[in-house]
Amino acid sequence: MDTMRDRFAPVVSRLLDEDPRVAVVLAEIGVDGFAEAARRHPDRVVNVGIREQLLVGAAAGLALTGLRPVVHTFASFLVERPFEQVKLDLGHQDAGAVLVSAAASFDWPAGGYTHMAPGDVALLDTLDGWTVHVPGHPDEAETLLRHAVAAGDDKVYVRLSLQSNGRALPVDGQRFRTVREGRSGVVVAVGPMLDTVLAATEGLDVTVLYATTVRPFDGGALRRATQAAGTDVVLVEPYLAGTSTAAANDALSEVPHRVLGLGVGRRELRRYGQVEEHVAAHGLDARSLRERIGGFVGAAVPA
Amino acid sequence: MHMTNATDMTHTYADLPGLMGLMTGDEKHGPAATSTLDVLWVLYDRVLRVSPERMADPERDRFLLSKGHGPMAYYAVLAAKGFVPVEWLPGFGSYDSPLGHHPDRTLVPGAEIGSGSLGHGLPIAVGTALGLRAQGLDEPRVWALIGDAELDEGSNHEAIAFAGPAGLDRLHTVVVDNSSATYARPGGIAARFEAAGWSALTVDGRDHEALYAAFTAPHPGRPHVVVARVEPKSA
Numbered sequence: 067m068d069t070m071r072d073r074f075a076p077v078v079s080r081l082l083d084e085d086p087r088v089a090v091v092l093a094e095i096g097v098d099g100f101a102e103a104a105r106r107h108p109d110r111v112v113n114v115g116i117r118e119q120l121l122v123g124a125a126a127g128l129a130l131t132g133l134r135p136v137v138h139t140f141a142s143f144l145v146e147r148p149f150e151q152v153k154l155d156l157g158h159q160d161a162g163a164v165l166v167s168a169a170a171s172f173d174w175p176a177g178g179y180t181h182m183a184p185g186d187v188a189l190l191d192t193l194d195g196w197t198v199h200v201p202g203h204p205d206e207a208e209t210l211l212r213h214a215v216a217a218g219d220d221k222v223y224v225r226l227s228l229q230s231n232g233r234a235l236p237v238d239g240q241r242f243r244t245v246r247e248g249r250s251g252v253v254v255a256v257g258p259m260l261d262t263v264l265a266a267t268e269g270l271d272v273t274v275l276y277a278t279t280v281r282p283f284d285g286g287a288l289r290r291a292t293q294a295a296g297t298d299v300v301l302v303e304p305y306l307a308g309t310s311t312a313a314a315n316d317a318l319s320e321v322p323h324r325v326l327g328l329g330v331g332r333r334e335l336r337r338y339g340q341v342e343e344h345v346a347a348h349g350l351d352a353r354s355l356r357e358r359i360g361g362f363v364g365a366a367v368p369a
Numbered sequence: 370m371h372m373t374n375a376t377d378m379t380h381t382y383a384d385l386p387g388l389m390g391l392m393t394g395d396e397k398h399g400p401a402a403t404s405t406l407d408v409l410w411v412l413y414d415r416v417l418r419v420s421p422e423r424m425a426d427p428e429r430d431r432f433l434l435s436k437g438h439g440p441m442a443y444y445a446v447l448a449a450k451g452f453v454p455v456e457w458l459p460g461f462g463s464y465d466s467p468l469g470h471h472p473d474r475t476l477v478p479g480a481e482i483g484s485g486s487l488g489h490g491l492p493i494a495v496g497t498a499l500g501l502r503a504q505g506l507d508e509p510r511v512w513a514l515i516g517d518a519e520l521d522e523g524s525n526h527e528a529i530a531f532a533g534p535a536g537l538d539r540l541h542t543v544v545v546d547n548s549s550a551t552y553a554r555p556g557g558i559a560a561r562f563e564a565a566g567w568s569a570l571t572v573d574g575r576d577h578e579a580l581y582a583a584f585t586a587p588h589p590g591r592p593h594v595v596v597a598r599v600e601p602k603s604a
Contacts, residue, residue, distance in 0.1 A: 089503060091496075109503035117527035120492045124528075127496020130481070132427070133503060135496075150486065151524075155493055158483050160475050 070207035070226040071168045075099025077211050078136050078166075082107050087134040088215060093121040095139045096168070118143045122151035122163075129161035134215060141167035141183035141225065149189060157193050162219030166211065170227035171305050171330045172344040175337070184306045184330040187280065190223055191309065197222040198281035200257035200304065205234035206278055213239035223281075229258035229304060229341065237278045242287035246274040251298040251363035252291045254314070256280055259302045259350070266355035272300075272363060280310060285317030297323035298363045302355060306330055307348075326362045328355065380449035382410050388445035392461035392468075398441075400600040404547045404574070405514060406442040408597050411580040412512065412543070413446050421451045424479060430509050431497050433482045435490020436516040436545065437471040444468050444477075452479030488522025491515060491542060495528045498540045510539050517546040517558060526561070532592045533566030540592040541584070542567075545574060548601035562594040574599040 075096065081088045082103050089110040090100055097113050104111035110133075114120045118139065125135035137144065144167045145152060156163055169177075171184040190196045197220055201207035207226055214222040217239075235243060242254065245264065248271040255263035256277045267274060273295040275287060280303075288299065297318060301310050308327035315325055330348050337347065345351050349358065380388070385406060390396040412432060413419070423429045434443055444461070447453040453468070460466035467476035471485025481497075484490055494513035501509050515525065532540050544558050559569040568588035572579040574597030583595040 086504075089500070109499070112499055114495075114527070114531050117531060119488075119524040120495065120527035120531055123489060123492025123524065124496030124499060127493040127498070128500040128503070129496075130493070131497055131500030131504065131506075133500050151489070151492070154483075154486055155489055158473075159493070 067230065068204055069228055070201060070204045070230065071228075073204050073208045074138065074166060074168075074211065074226060075103070077208050078215070079103035081136075081212070081215050082110055085134070085215070087132065089128050089133045089135050091121055091125045091128065091135050091137045093118050093139050093143065095143070118148045119151050122148040123155045125163045126151070126155035126159055126161045129156075129163055129219065130159065134162070134164070134219070136164045136166060136215060138166045138168070140169040140181060141186045142169070142181060145186040145189055145223070146183055152190075153193055156221055157195070162221050164214045164222045164224065166214075166224045166226060168226050170225060170229065172341060173228040175339050175341060175344050178338060179334050179336070186223075186225065187303075187305045188309045190281070195221055196281055197279065199224045199239065199279050201226070201237070201278050202231045202257040202260050202276070203234035204230065206237045209237050210239055210278065225257070225305075227258050227304065231258060231261040235276060239279055240284070241279070242275040242277045242284040244273065244287075244291065245276045246272070248272040248295055250296060251300065251359075252288065252295045253300045253302060253359060254288065254310070256301070256303040256310075259304050262345075262350065262352050262355060263302050265352040266359060270356075270360060270363070272359070283310060283313035283317065285313070288314060288317045292318065292321070292323070297321055299323060300326045300359050300362055301328060302350070303327070303329035304350075306332065324362075326358070328358060382414070384449055385410065385442070385445045388448050388455065388458060389441045391455070391458035392441045392444065400547065401602045402439055403442055404516075404599045404602070405436065405439075405545050406445075407575050407577060407599075408514065408543050408545055408580060409442055409446045411577050411584065413450050415581055416584045417512065418509075419479070421478065427504070427506055428508050431481050431494070431511045433484075433490045433494045433497070433511070433513045434472060434480070435482075435484050435494075435513050436487070436519050437484030438516075440468075440470065440472050443472065447477070447479045450479075453477065487516075487519040488524040491525050491528040494540060494542075495532050495537065498532075498537045501539065510541060512541045512543065514543045514545065516549065517544055517553065518550040520544065520558060520561075521550060521552075529562055529565045529567070533562070536590050537592045538588060538590050542592070542594045543584075544594060544596045546596055546598045548603070558596050559594065567591055568593040569596065570594075571596040571598060573597075
């Protein structure tokens with residue numbers, strides 16, 4: 067199967083053809099995918115070199131002239147390194163952009179911690195007005211990229227990953243989707259965590275919601291789910307554990323509830339290896355999730 | 370003084386200290402407060418093709434004040450040119466005033482960017498120049514004003530090193546040099562721009578004719594920097 071990132075350049079290249087407002091800003095990473103688009107639109111495909119402060123600052127300048135910049139590099143160099151540019155050049159200037167990241171929390175484990183960004187969504191949570199899409203399949207990534215670019219002058223973050231579910235589900239760029247219904251708890255699976263969550267909760271009497279747009283957080287969907295399934299809520303996120311715990315608490319502030327936030331641990335592993343090994347090390351494999359979810363919702367976990 | 374009527378558009382350079390005095394309560398200002406004053410006046414009076422009526426015009430020039438500290442001179446010039454009502458000036462820095470100690474583009478008519486954190490204006494100016502070019506808007510020029518100490522911020526060097534080789538000839542930078550950088554070398558400012566392929570001129574930042582000549586000097590195919598030297602901040 068191709069990856070979400072394999073879809074990125076072709077989709078955005080088509081959007082460059084279709085919409086004269088669209089511009090792509092790169093910092094060397096991902097340039098090859100836009101070679102043909104750059105020939106067709108030399109002024110709307112910009113590579114600033116290995117300069118991530120300029121990457122975001124220039125995108126803001128493009129936006130201030132009326133364009134719709136799509137900005138891409140690895141998550142650590144897109145959100146973390148130029149964070150003040152994200153905060154000020156986009157937020158404070160009231161300029162919109164679509165930030166599309168690759169490499170996610172640990173897509174390239176052999177690359178080590180310098181290329182891991184489990185904190186990207188949590189960082190964006192300190193800012194106002196960001197939409198955050200976390201697709202779980204290349205088809206969903208394609209849909210959500212189109213949503214993001216079409217979203218006026220909104221500030222939108224699209225988090226692409228090599229981790230993927232086996233099949234795509236319909237996504238609307240807004241709402242959580244009910245994938246399974248139960249009566250003893252609600253599990254929110256974010257993006258590429260869905261397949262593992264479904265495997266982990268097989269036979270458990272829980273509702274599973276699928277979230278591909280996590281900001282704004284679909285609190286209404288969570289509240290509705292708790293009406294039948296009770297207010298024990300587990301969040302399973304492919305980035306820093308607990309990133310959405312506050313959002314879930316806010317959604318349920320009117321009722322007694324419990325929230326367990328599962329995701330990538332804060333502690334630096336200092337390990338290389340394979341994605342699967344990092345999934346397991348953070349307790350995000352199906353067996354670990356089953357134990358933790360089952361224990362939390364009080365279900366007897368069949369062996 | 371001719372500043373009691375907000376619609377009075379006859380303000381001159383001689384009115385600027387009085388306008389600044391409405392913000393500071395003092396008509397005498399030290400060099401630090403006025404380091405940008407002559408540069409701003411010459412730009413707004415003779416160089417920039419902007420006006421209050423043109424702020425939504427895609428063909429207007431863009432002036433980006435990157436050095437957002439000490440914006441009294443900027444607000445005074447914007448008031449003198451009719452962007453900002455003179456009546457706003459006495460409220461400078463107060464809760465209900467649009468005029469803060471660092472400008473906010475969403476609050477200040479005529480301000481193309483908000484600034485305060487140093488090193489943001491020039492990268493945004495690069496993007497502005499790219500955006501205008503991409504839309505076939507060939508007339509507008511883009512100006513960023515930065516301070517000599519602001520050049521310490523590495524983000525400027527990302528912008529400088531890109532804009533020269535990229536041939537962004539509509540991009541202009543004014544560096545107001547009041548010797549406030551702790552680590553500096555004689556001629557170092559212009560040299561860094563020149564090394565990146567910019568056209569560079571260094572002039573007396575108080576000499577209006579010299580500033581005008583430097584601002585309007587041809588620089589085909591290259592971005593242009595004017596280093597405007599004024600009295601040292603610490604003098």
